[in-house]
Each structure stands twice: as structure tokens, then as C-alpha cells.
Amino acid sequence: MPICGSCPHACRLxxxxxxxxxxxxxxxxxxxxxxxxxxxxxxxxxxxKKPIARFMPGTTVLSLGSYGCNMDCPFCQNASIxxxxxxxxxxxxxxxxxxxxxxxxxxxxxxxxxxxxxxxPLVTWEFVRDTAKLAHEAGLVNVLVSNGMATSRVLDxxxxxxxxxxIDLKCFTDRGxxxxxxxxxxxxxxxxxxxxxxxxxxxxxxxxxxxxxxxEGQIDALAGWLGSLDRTIPYHLTRFFPQHxxxxxxxTPIGTLRRLAEVASRHLDDVMLGNV
Numbered sequence: 001m002p003i004c005g006s007c008p009h010a011c012r013l014x015x016x017x018x019x020x021x022x023x024x025x026x027x028x029x030x031x032x033x034x035x036x037x038x039x040x041x042x043x044x045x046x047x048x049k050k051p052i053a054r055f056m057p058g059t060t061v062l063s064l065g066s067y068g069c070n071m072d073c074p075f076c077q078n079a080s081i082x083x084x085x086x087x088x089x090x091x092x093x094x095x096x097x098x099x100x101x102x103x104x105x106x107x108x109x110x111x112x113x114x115x116x117x118x119x120x121p122l123v124t125w126e127f128v129r130d131t132a133k134l135a136h137e138a139g140l141v142n143v144l145v146s147n148g149m150a151t152s153r154v155l156d157x158x159x160x161x162x163x164x165x166x167i168d169l170k171c172f173t174d175r176g177x178x179x180x181x182x183x184x185x186x187x188x189x190x191x192x193x194x195x196x197x198x199x200x201x202x203x204x205x206x207x208x209x210x211x212x213x214x215x216e217g218q219i220d221a222l223a224g225w226l227g228s229l230d231r232t233i234p235y236h237l238t239r240f241f242p243q244h245x246x247x248x249x250x251x252t253p254i255g256t257l258r259r260l261a262e263v264a265s266r267h268l269d270d271v272m273l274g275n276v
Contacts, residue, residue: 004031006125007070007149008183020181021123022085023068033124038091040081041065041118044106047164050115050145051274054234055164055201059110061143062103065118066127067091070149072181073170074245075209082119083244096131100138113141113163122150125158132161148190149182155193164201166236167191171206171213172222188225195229205236205274208252208260219260220267227267237261238274 004011004019011019013026023035045063047056067089069082076082081089103114114135116128121144132142141163148167150158167190170180177184194202204226208214219237226233237260240252257273264271 002026002029002031005151006031006033006123006154007151008186009070018085019070021068021070021120022083023066023123033126035066035068035086035124036127037094037096038066038086038124039064039094040067040089040091044109044111045115047112047115047143050117050143050166051205051236051238051272052143052164052166052201052203053236053272054203054270056112056141059112060106061113061115061141062099062106062111063115063117064094064099065116065121066124067119068123069120069147070123070181071120071147071170074180075207075212075240075249076244077207078118079244096127096134099131100134100140103135103140104138111140113143115143115145117143117145120147120149122146122154122158125150125154129157129161132158136161146190147182148187150186150190152189155190159193159197159200162194162197162200164203165194166203166205167194169204169206169222169226172218172225176212191226192229195233203234203236205238207238207240208257209240209246210249210252210256214252214256214260216260216263220263223264223267223271231267232269234270234272235264235268236272236274237264239276241275 001012018025025034144162144165194200261271
């Protein structure tokens with residue numbers, strides 16, 4: 001029974017079985033990214049929308065997403081693609097060459113590169129790797145928007161190819177991550193890997209969900225840890241709006257965001273508010 005080595009879940013899969021992420025499948029005694037090149041979303045976005053605020057401002061990126069995610073957040077903002085599998089969403093097949101050629105053709109619209117985003121890109125990390133290599137050869141940059149739930153093996157392949165990343169640090173407790181089907185230690189390792197990579201610009205986002213990630217003590221600890229790595233890391237505190245299985249929870253009060261920004265600013269030089 002093969003074991004998937006792409007994320008901390010380490011799914012043991014029978015032949016033909018799909019992992020927790022809904023995107024990786026056991027085939028001929030190994031686990032592969034069945035979602036390779038299967039695109040559900042494609043758009044030319046301002047880079048600031050990722051959000052990447054301090055890297056190549058004013059440019060655009062060709063943003064693409066597939067389906068599946070290795071976490072199960074009740075507040076998922078892209079549940080229609082991230083919390084489904086191949087049979088539950090429309091997708092089309094593309095190649096890395098096609099993606100890069102499209103990005104190059106958009107140069108007259110200030111397209112600087114490719115962004116892997118929308119669902120969790122690293123559930124099909126092989127496609128990210130192959131596309132990112134070609135993008136660099138074409139003089140483009142690579143942007144990764146991820147929950148950071150990846151193994152060291154995947155990070156070794158992907159981090160050297162990433163020019164800018166935004167990692168979603170959803171909370172700062174082991175219990176909170178377990179509730180979301182994730183692993184805080186793995187996400188912290190991803191962030192540490194990107195901080196250590198000399199060519200990777202890193203930003204971090206926390207969606208401030210009422211009753212889950214809006215505690216001052218938790219944000220203080222989170223920002224303190226980030227600051228211990230590099231206090232210049234841009235940090236986004238983003239407002240929650242009712243989504244997915246939390247449609248009965250009201251939006252985050254603006255006052256809460258501002259209070260938490262003051263807390264985070266004790267440790268970090270660049271704290272921003274999003275969705276306000």
C-alpha cells in the first residue's frame with residue numbers, strides 16, 4: 001500500500017484510492033498528482049490581490065488553480081474548488097508550456113509571471129515545479145499562495161523556484177490546526193524554509209475568524225514568532241466574511257482587526273489589514 005509523501009497526512013492508499021486532498025491518487029504502486037494540469041480557475045490578477053504587497057507592486061500575474069486541498073477549514077473562501085474532487089467541478093487540461101506561453105503573451109498587460117493559487121497548489125506540486133522551471137526560463141517570476149502544509153521533500157523541490165509567496169498561517173495553536181485538519185509544525189517549517197531562502201520574498205496572512213483566530217494572546221505569540229525569524233516580514237490580518245460552513249458567523253469587526261494589528265506591530269514592522 002503506497003504512502004503519499006507530499007504532506008504531513010502521509011495517506012496510505014489502495015490502488016485507485018484518492019487521498020484526503022482529493023487530488024493525489026495511488027497508481028501502479030505509487031502516489032501521483034492526479035490533478036496535474038487540471039485547471040479550474042485562470043485569471044490575470046494584480047499581484048496585490050494574492051495578497052503580495054511588497055513585491056513588484058503594480059504588476060499582474062497569471063493566476064491559476066486546480067481542485068483539492070489537504071486541509072478542511074470550515075471558513076474556506078474557495079470551497080467550491082478547494083473542498084471538492086475531480087468529479088465535482090469542471091476543469092480543463094493544460095500543460096506547463098501552455099501556461100507559460102499564455103503568461104508571456106500577456107506582457108503588454110504588465111504580466112510579470114505565474115501565480116499558483118485559489119485551491120492548495122502543493123497538492124499537485126509536480127505541476128507547480130514543472131511550470132515554475134519553464135517560467136524562470138522565460139524570464140517570468142513565480143508566486144505561490146499556500147497553506148504551507150508540505151513535507152521537506154516538496155519544499156526542497158519548490159522553494160528554490162518561488163520568487164514570492166504568501167503563506168496562510170491560520171492560527172497559532174496545535175489544537176486549532178488539528179481542528180482544521182492541518183499541522184502547525186509543518187506550516188512553521190515551510191515559513192522557516194522560505195525565510196532562509198535568499199531569493200524568496202515571503203508574506204504571511206492570518207484570516208481573523210471570530211471565536212477562532214481573534215485572540216490577542218494568540219496573535220501576540222504568532223507575531224512574536226514571525227518577528228524572531230525576521231521582523232520585516234509583511235503580515236496581513238484579513239477580515240473574515242461568512243463562508244462555507246460558517247455562514248452563520250458575522251464578519252470580523254473592524255475594531256478587532258485594528259486591535260490585533262496593534263498587537264502584531266509590537267513584533268513586526270509591516271502589518272496590514274485586508275478585506276476592509
